[in-house]
Amino acid sequence: MRPTSPPLRLIVRHRRLLAALLAATALWCATLAVRPQPTTAVLAAAHDLGSGPLTTGDLTTVNLPTTTIPDGAIRPGTDVTGRLLAAPLRRGEPITDIRLLGPTLVDAYGPGMRATPVRIHDPATASLLHPGDTVDVIGTTTQWDDTSAPASPTVIRSLKVIATPKPPTDQLTDAGTLIVLVTTPDQATTLAHAATTSRLSVTIHGRAG
Structure with a gap:
């Protein structure tokens, strides 16, 4: 019989050790695969x-x-x-x-912007609004005489809606529905003044797409 070469004898001699090492490696890989992530x-x-x-x-x-x-x-x-x-x-x-409504959210619209709550008269319109919508705010005067019709000028154009809070049912009132708009400080002042003399409403710009 032809003698076995030295490399082959080495492999045969250590085949059990090699098999054990391969099995351990496979087990280690399987353990890594099923180990739960943190x-x-x-x-x-x-x-x-x-x-x-x-x-x-x-x-x-x-x-x-x-x-x-x-x-x-x-x-x-x-x-x-x-x-x-x-x-x-x-x-x-x-x-x-x-x-969450707060500085982080408002800052996304630019430095110095404000989250301004505005109460609009028509709750049906408010129900159509979604964050990200663009609206014009209209003020219908609540003070006029018998010889003139109420005026409804546009107070501010192209404001972004940032939130449309839904109050608990036990806090619903007839005073209108609250929405939150992104404004500059001057626009916030204008809206606050308009709310004292007018019923505010909004018209919604067309949504893209």
């Missing part, structure tokens, strides 16, 4: 939410893979009860700072 706790919507003030029942804590958490996600322990949600959220969607 998670981080964040606040999320407990159910589908419309824009408006947040309550304790609107919030829940979820643990998400750390690599998937969006920037600005709100962590448990942060008090956001009563803050205004600027746009609707689906159940389980993380709540981020940009979703």
Whole structure:
């Protein structure tokens, strides 16, 4: 019989060791594949939410893979009860700072801008509004005599809607519906003055697409 060559004898001699090493390597790779990813706790919507003030029942804590958490996600322990949600959220969607009405959201529209609450007279019109809509604010005077018809001049044109809060049903009034617009400080002053002498309403610009 032809003698076995030295390299072949070496492989045969250590085949059990090689098999054990290969099995250990496969097990290590499998362990890495199924190892759970690190998670981080964040606040999320407990159910589908419309824009408006947040309550304790609107919030829940979820643990998400750390690599998937969006920037600005709100962590448990942060008090956001009563803050205004600027746009609707689906159940389980993380709540981020940009979703809450406040400096972070308003700053996206430019330095020095303000979030200005405006009460409009017609709730049906308010129900058609969504964050991001562009509106003109119209003021119908509440002070006129018998010889003149009420005037309805445009107060300010092309303002962005930033939130359309939905108040609790036990807080509904006949005073109109609140919306929040992005304005400059001067525009906020103009709207506040117009609200004292006029019933405010809005017309909605056409939506693109």
